[in-house]
Amino acid sequence: MVLICGTIPQEDFPLTIGQVKFSGKTLIINEKEVSCMQGTAALISAACITAEYLGEEPPQALLAGDRGKGKGSRLLYEYLSKNLPDLAPNVLVLHYILPVMGLMRKVSESAEKCRRKPIMIADASSMYAAKAAGLAPNFDIFTPDPSEIAFLADSDATHPAYISRHLFNSDITKTSELAAKAYQDKNAARLLLVKGSVDHIVEEGKIIETISEPDIPELEAIGGTGDTITGMVAAFVSAGLDLREAAILAARANRMAGKYARATPATRIREIIARFPDVFRENLCAWSGVCYSSDKR
């Protein structure tokens, strides 16, 4: 089971856990509706579509309302710290949660108490918290963008807003050096999927794959395109793919969805997400060498 944890930008959205249904425009969890928009909602939507295509059960989500004050985020940390061993997910995704280092440490300790430790994926602010708290090596996958790989390479920084200027100025050609520095300082997860004009898959400090086609520069401008990659990775890993293959497929599928959607800088993330079923149906079997149930129908 995949458990995706994050906040929803509604202050009155209570702490909610349950299996998610995706209608194409909205997510439904315990009869509560969440719009498919940038952030954790986009991540869950992509995970739902991927799981459905693979014939897997939909992900579970743990959500709380938070517009940045941190109240909902603290509820998520507390719930996970207490209940993670009983929930026993095989994949745990931590996403838009206000970074609080001490509370992230408690969640990490709770994950260690699971009978079988979940595959740990962190993106966005949860990745900031994991790195700043010195917990990065406890995670299996981080999905940074170019500014965030610079952040991981800056061992002193607690947030990308305070990274060194020369690191922020590094372009995508420096990914190898930045990733090596992040691993050297123990600020990287086991695998990094560095999202950019060229996507880099990095394992234990070494670039093992790059993905640059199709080249859709407009994807960078569209809010949520990083979230969808992480959602797909989680669903692929939960279905049994290894981390490396899951990351490669997710990066490829995201680009192809951008192409299918004829992405422009004004495209909304739900338009990209809507293309995933076609992308999977037409490409996944050839890309992965493994054809899933939907291909056979």
Place this chain on the structure above:
Amino acid sequence: MAFGINKKDGFEGGGLILFRNVEDAIKAERTLKSADYMVKLVAPPPELRKGCDLALEVNLVEQTGIERLFRGKDVQYVEIIPRKGRGELLEIVKVKDFGEAVMVKAGNMKLTFDKTSGVILNISGGGCPDIPYLHAELIDKKLTEAVRPKEKGFTLCSLMLDRAFCESLELWSKMRL
């Protein structure tokens, strides 16, 4: 280990607020606690002291909300800085031209606007909980009519978005000349 000094009591904020005198520090602590911020009185490292032997450790990522709260409550302070590393916020911005639209990047945040209308087309990057809210608030609004991200946001992501917003506004103003 980063920020390990406070591991015992479970609070590791990563940010320090510096003051000129003890009265300001006490008032700031009271103000932050009443607004539910996690905060701890600490002694600032000697090299960072600005006249006061007390500082407040706060969660650095909450800098934007804290600064707005202090403005509203007339709390005096010198500055908010990271405990480690660079003490200055990233000032640099990058611009990418898509033809009909321009994307401005500041730190981990990106704002894209239409060159003809000045309408905000998209916001991407980042990952703090205030960003999806700001995304919904700003999209489809003209740069000249939208609220500044740092007036609505609480985190460093919103502060970076504010940088991108201000640069976009400046670029848009020049385009209209």
